[in-house]
Amino acid sequence: MQTPSSEERRFFEQAVSRYQADLALDAAAQAYLAGRGFGELEAGQFRLGAVRTPLTGHEQYAGRMAIPYLTPSGPVNIRFRCIEQHACEGHAKYLSLPDGGSNLFNVLDLKKDSPFVCVAEGEIDTLTLSMCGLPAVGVPGVNTWAAHFSRCLEDFDTVYAFGDGDDAGGKFSSFLAKEAKARPISMPRGSDVNDVFRREGADGVRRLIAE
């Protein structure tokens, strides 16, 4: 994991706190999160935010959801997701910070007492698994996997890979099978973890690893 300077850490902490406060005033962003199963409690736990009053240098993220990369020593990165109800033509659904680098997402779950850990494609699916009681880390996509991430997973008896139920997801899972000895979870065609959660609840998500 990249180590931000103490000044950068303070800036991340300030940004994450600010966007959490912004979320509390943003009904549209709250509705977006609620639609994916994240209530006030979960949003608070994961310190999700909405960018209404961007800090200097974050102006281009205004209107987006802020997803912090939390670690035991505070946030070390933030990614920004578009939450408009459209197909995101002409702009990216997710924006990263310039020089944000690539970190493993949701590493706090690595500290949980569990014989297994899940690896998901994308932050929302990672948090969905975690919310369902399945410890999970994630990366935005297979191309952002760094070799040392695999070492973080070595202490677990089983690693489950949750690629989406499409061709890219299949590649994600087979990559992790090779890279981290992960067991690929077969997802319903066209669905991601959050889709399963919305259709079948936490039990439906937990059933995926029991099959």
Ligand SMILES: [Zn+2]
């Ligand atoms: Zn968009």
